[in-house]
Amino acid sequence: MDTAEISALAQAIIHQHGATFGAQLHHDANSVELTPQPLPPALRSEPAYLAALEACSALGFIAVDAETLAQAWQRQTERTNRFDATHWPDDPRDFGLSNSDPALAFAHCPRELGLYGVLPTAEWVGRMARAGVPTVQLRFKSEDQAAVAREIKAAVEAVKGTGARLFINDHWRAALDAGAYGIHVGQEDLDTIAAKDLETIRTSGTRLGVSTHGYAEMVRAHAVQPSYIALGAVFPTTLKKMATAPQGLARLAAYVRLMKQYPLVAIGGISEDLFPAVRATGVGSVAVVRALVNARDPEAAARQLLQRMQAAA
Incomplete structure (x- = not known):
């Protein structure tokens, strides 16, 4: 999958979740200010991971959180055998949270x-x-x-x-x-x-x-x-x-x-x-x-x- 196709996947994530998680600038005292973050270096090469890393950075997640989300999105894709831009990762298994003693x-x-x-x-x-x-x-x-x-x-x-x-x-x-x-x-x-x-x-x-x-x-x-x-x-x-x-x-x-x-x-x-x-x-x-x-x-x-x-x- 080439760079353009990966960016298209990233845009699909942004389209689905931008209204919820997107970078926003508010001036109300009880609002939050979120701005797009620089894209961190990629640690993997799979399309789902790269797309999620790009999208989550654009949505205002700092580097370590964009990386954590991208890893989770890749695991979600592997677990379900499909890339789903509509489903924000929320399964503990995809974050490595299920193996506790x-x-x-x-x-x-x-x-x-x-x-x-x-x-x-x-x-x-x-x-x-x-x-x-x-x-x-x-x-x-x-x-x-x-x-x-x-x-x-x-x-x-x-x-x-x-x-x-x-x-x-x-x-x-x-x-x-x-x-x-x-x-x-x-x-x-x-x-x-x-x-x-x-x-x-x-x-x-x-x-x-x-x-x-x-x-x-x-x-x-x-x-x-x-x-x-x-x-x-x-x-x-x-x-x-x-x-x-x-x-x-x-x-x-x-x-x-x-x-x-x-x-x-x-x-x-x-x-x-x-x-x-x-x-x-x-x-x-x-x-x-x-x-x-x-x-x-x-x-x-x-x-x-x-x-x-x-x-x-």
């Missing part, structure tokens, strides 16, 4: 983690747990390890008797020492936590959540079989400088279809008015930061968001 998975947590408050201090954790927020995360930033340990222990104490599930961001050793329900790590943490340390966390029975920002990172997260996977940033956020563009609702829905074997948490710029649209993608949890900590009455805001979660279920 339950004995090596991290401890389970509920599929519906519900409203998930990401909070800066143990005091905030306690306030929101007592307000009924079912899942909370302590994201305490300090270089003072003694202060970190104290804050984590205080957070563990703060949720006792509330039923709230407490995850600790990053500081996994102190979280294990304090007996936290779970630990949340980013992709960069998977580079720095040794395999033996991940095994220590797993065998302790402590839950592990992992942040992802696209297809390649979801595949990487699956390799450690975490307790849940966070998907984001869905919308623009000023709280953290992101290496990737906001993902938007269409990509979020596609990620949910692919990763449905896991409890999933949507995070990033999600305001109360966006809860119905985010929940409609099928995620079992919505994480918020500013909607709680910047609220004039945080407890009232928590009650309102909990009602939104229930109404959008």
Whole structure:
């Protein structure tokens, strides 16, 4: 198949999926800005792979995600014995996600983690747990390890008797020492936590959540079989400088279809008015930061968001 024929296949993919995944420029605060990406070097020579690599780059997927999608499209073509431009890959087998060992998975947590408050201090954790927020995360930033340990222990104490599930961001050793329900790590943490340390966390029975920002990172997260996977940033956020563009609702829905074997948490710029649209993608949890900590009455805001979660279920 020559270059023109491969480009025709790529255009067929773009024609079918451009309205859903296409690069778009919006100016609304809750919209996402996606622009066509440079075509990365090809690692294979099959027509389906090359067409998908070209199409997904044109649709705004960064190089590693375009590559992951192209590989999946090739596997889908081989598995079904036909190239189908209409079917966006969403079968775990085509992404290498079906070969997992339950004995090596991290401890389970509920599929519906519900409203998930990401909070800066143990005091905030306690306030929101007592307000009924079912899942909370302590994201305490300090270089003072003694202060970190104290804050984590205080957070563990703060949720006792509330039923709230407490995850600790990053500081996994102190979280294990304090007996936290779970630990949340980013992709960069998977580079720095040794395999033996991940095994220590797993065998302790402590839950592990992992942040992802696209297809390649979801595949990487699956390799450690975490307790849940966070998907984001869905919308623009000023709280953290992101290496990737906001993902938007269409990509979020596609990620949910692919990763449905896991409890999933949507995070990033999600305001109360966006809860119905985010929940409609099928995620079992919505994480918020500013909607709680910047609220004039945080407890009232928590009650309102909990009602939104229930109404959008």
